Amino acid sequence: GVASAQADDSYCIGSVKPIPDLSIEVVFSSGGISKLERYQALAVPEVWFWEDGLLKLYHLQDGSYVPIERSLLPGLSELDLDCFTHCVLMAETDAGEAIRAFRRQI
Incomplete structure (x- = not known):
């Protein structure tokens, strides 16, 4: 099958690419973090979740997402x-x- 994920917003830094550098999800119900598997299949470098007034950042490292305190993306x-x-x-x-x-x- 073909992997896909629908973020609330996605951004390419520098130039347009088939896979965005950053995807942002606004979480209204449970299950937001479980969506990381979809982004992992697409190899999106960074995913941010906005939930209950908090921002949680994840960076793809060695094929898995790890929580980070600051973005690792250029700019x-x-x-x-x-x-x-x-x-x-x-x-x-x-x-x-x-x-x-x-x-x-x-």
Whole structure:
């Protein structure tokens, strides 16, 4: 069979590729982390899960996903995840202010 996974958002860093560098899932019910197997079959380098106001990051290492504290992807390794999380939560009530706050931080 053909492996597939449908992320809420996926991103290619640098150039467009058949497999994204990063997939982000917003988890509304249980089972989010179990989706890692689908991404593993596709060899997506990094998967982030947003669940209950928390961001959980996983990086593909030697064929398995390991939890990480910071992104290992070029251009994202310096991202302040606390600021990012704060801005995502802020966006729920004021998207414009969240964007301005995030821009001030980067």
